[in-house]
Amino acid sequence: MNLKKILFVCGSLEPGQDGVGDYTRELAGAVQRLACNVLVIAIMDRVVDGVSKEKQSARSGDVNVVRLSQSLSFQKRKSEYQKITSDFDPSIISLQYVPYAFSPKGIPFTLRSFLPIKNRELYWHFMLHEVYIDPGVNFKKRIVQKIQIETLKSLVKKLEPIRIHTTNRSYQTLLNEIGVESDVLGLFGNISISQNVIKNDADSVFRGVYFGAPPKEENFQIFIKELNLFLGKTDEMMEITLCGQSGEKGKKFAKALREGINSDKFSMVENGRMAAEDLSELFLRMDFGIARIPPYLLGKSGSAVTMLEHALPLWVPLAKSQKEIVENFDFRVEQCFVDLFELKNSDSSFAPGSRINEIADIFTKSLNF
Numbered sequence: 001m002n003l004k005k006i007l008f009v010c011g012s013l014e015p016g017q018d019g020v021g022d023y024t025r026e027l028a029g030a031v032q033r034l035a036c037n038v039l040v041i042a043i044m045d046r047v048v049d050g051v052s053k054e055k056q057s058a059r060s061g062d063v064n065v066v067r068l069s070q071s072l073s074f075q076k077r078k079s080e081y082q083k084i085t086s087d088f089d090p091s092i093i094s095l096q097y098v099p100y101a102f103s104p105k106g107i108p109f110t111l112r113s114f115l116p117i118k119n120r121e122l123y124w125h126f127m128l129h130e131v132y133i134d135p136g137v138n139f140k141k142r143i144v145q146k147i148q149i150e151t152l153k154s155l156v157k158k159l160e161p162i163r164i165h166t167t168n169r170s171y172q173t174l175l176n177e178i179g180v181e182s183d184v185l186g187l188f189g190n191i192s193i194s195q196n197v198i199k200n201d202a203d204s205v206f207r208g209v210y211f212g213a214p215p216k217e218e219n220f221q222i223f224i225k226e227l228n229l230f231l232g233k234t235d236e237m238m239e240i241t242l243c244g245q246s247g248e249k250g251k252k253f254a255k256a257l258r259e260g261i262n263s264d265k266f267s268m269v270e271n272g273r274m275a276a277e278d279l280s281e282l283f284l285r286m287d288f289g290i291a292r293i294p295p296y297l298l299g300k301s302g303s304a305v306t307m308l309e310h311a312l313p314l315w316v317p318l319a320k321s322q323k324e325i326v327e328n329f330d331f332r333v334e335q336c337f338v339d340l341f342e343l344k345n346s347d348s349s350f351a352p353g354s355r356i357n358e359i360a361d362i363f364t365k366s367l368n369f
Helices: 019-032 074-088 139-159 169-177 217-232 247-260 276-285 295-300 302-309 322-328 340-345 356-367
Strands: 005-010 037-045 051-058 061-069 092-097 123-128 163-166 205-211 237-243 266-272 288-290
Touching: 005 019, 005 074, 019 037, 019 051, 019 061, 019 092, 019 302, 019 356, 037 074, 061 074, 123 139, 163 169, 163 356, 169 295, 205 276, 205 302, 217 237, 217 247, 217 340, 237 247, 237 276, 247 266, 288 302, 295 322
Parallel strands: 005 037, 005 092, 037 061, 092 123, 123 163, 205 237, 205 288, 237 266
Antiparallel strands: 051 061
16 A cells, blocks of 8 residues: 555644644654655634634644534534545545544544545544543443443444554553454654753752643642652752643642642742743753653653653652553653652663654554555
8 A cells, every 4th residue: 555645634633732633733744754645634623613724833844734613513514524535535544533522522423424435445544542431430431431432343343444553552452352453553742842951960959840630639649648758758859840731620739739748848830831842941951750640541641751752750650660660651661760769869861852753654654554
């Protein structure tokens, strides 16, 4: 199969506000550099009105995108999607799948009738950024989960993708349990690495950065306990910077840290949402990053990968052991630590560098039989 034209389909494409949209645009830009003609179409865009055809900037160059407003009727969106796809005439369509990107309730059952292109035989690729929810003990969520599973299985059966990727081994296992075979394709960070920063190695403060949504509230005390343990056994001054759009839950997390960490050697900065260039410069001045999720989900964490790409050692306080990290993650694991003391004393180091081109190369090769 000769890959010349690739259409990427995602939910929404507002820069900086849609993680999967940002990923899709950046991947398309990197693939474009490999002598491919690409187009990205958002079929449920949350920001634009009507139909918007535009160029969006990716680090590898401008990418052509089309955004179909979620406010359009189903038939109008489908008609526009059909026309745009037929005019572009792709060799393959890559569906960047997140259930809630295509349905407010997380049940995108209409995709099965929306996505097929009339009178055309196409190759399909699925990138499953999320698969189906963990219902826990919630009866309503159990119903949603069952419908999500059947919706995904139906979509796979209908479109018969030649390759299915997901972001981590945990999701790969969940897919295998419902009879869907997949391969893991790692994430890359969505933030370009600044070239304008020289770190001050003489700084006596041990500086960490927490980037993204807050952890689950039931996990607040794990972060607080481990930070108190570190501060109680060292003379180090520590400063943690919180950044990212986190809303009321983020404020609650910040308050819990302030009230729970009982050391005059600790300080905290709340930056909120920041421009990509400012974030990159901040990361390059830090000593370590903080992961908000357990190891089995690190592969789907764009914030974790971004900090690792910026050469930050990553503290994973929700890990139970170093072995758990190694078994669940595949990117710079030597730079990931369950123990903050080990992180501080480690001699392991990496130069900043994005793996976007590596991922784009794996992506294209996996489809080019």
